[in-house]
């Protein structure tokens with residue numbers, strides 16, 4: 001358990017007082033619902049899914065730093081992609097009396113009991129990046145435009161295949177013969193996987209319909225393309241099996257829709273081992289990605305992975321911190337989308353951030369000039 005008591009930061013943040021505290025009267029916090037509490041008397045529980053994806057480490061660190069800057073104590077927990085562990089961690093946070101919760105779920109539908117307990121204890125719940133489903137007791141959702149992530153992944157694939165030009169218009173010198181692609185999706189229990197998939201498939205469908213693209217495996221349903229728990233090894237094994245089963249007679253594979261960088265790297269490993277080229281220049285298929293993980297940005301700079309999608313998790317963490325702080329000050333955070341995210345029990349008011357496509361020709365501008373990575377990090381592929 002990691003609840004930090006900040007003295008130095010707390011002093012500077014002591015100017016920020018909680019005005020109403022009504023939404024933040026967590027169980028055991030000593031708040032009867034009406035009293036004023038300073039941030040340094042309040043804590044926020046932050047539940048993150050896993051440390052195996054680089055992004056969640058950054059998300060956790062940034063949320064923690066942002067909350068601590070305001071004076072709050074923070075309890076940050078990672079659950080190793082294990083659902084019972086995450087449920088238990090949140091149970092403990094509630095028992096311990098956190099005043100607000102920020103949750104990035106492993107399985108969005110598996111936490112309804114915890115959400116009920118949070119509601120009973122008057123703890124506002126912010127769903128972080130992944131939607132918490134099947135419960136009324138989700139107050140706010142901060143995320144990216146997930147459908148647009150998929151649209152961008154598909155457009156990157158179409159561009160890499162030469163079907164679209166650099167303005168994402170139909171290319172004049174588009175290939176005449178049909179191109180072969182395979183499709184990968186994320187974990188089915190993560191609502192994002194479905195939005196990414198819908199955005200990508202809606203964009204690819206016209207090219208599948210008119211025969212510009214074909215999927216030799218025939219695996220075009222999300223259930224067939226899914227990668228349980230977003231595991232790299234699972235994607236690599238599926239790619240190996242696809243190559244053995246559908247491409248063993250000299251068939252060309254031109255591209256792969258991959259929904260996240262670790263999966264892209266697993267897929268690239270399988271393609272390379274099968275002798276499909278070391279770089280795009282010498283024949284490696286076009287592989288998409290997401291998250292702009294440092295190892296993948298290096299592969300993009302080296303002409304190996306074709307693209308990724310940059311989602312600035314610094315901004316997402318800021319939004320979560322702001323939403324939590326607003327609740328704890330007795331206010332209501334302002335959504336910019338009140339239609340898209342129906343969680344099965346209600347439409348959750350959401351704040352969506354924009355995403356950017358990253359390619360070899362723009363990674364420096366988007367990722368280095370913005371200070372997200374240094375050139376040295378990109379060169380070494382390490383943080």
Ligand code: BGC
Nearest residue numbers: 053129130190192230260291
């Ligand atoms: C996130 C992605 C991430 C994936 C796997 C999704 O919910 O939106 O950024 O790559 O989970 O961790």
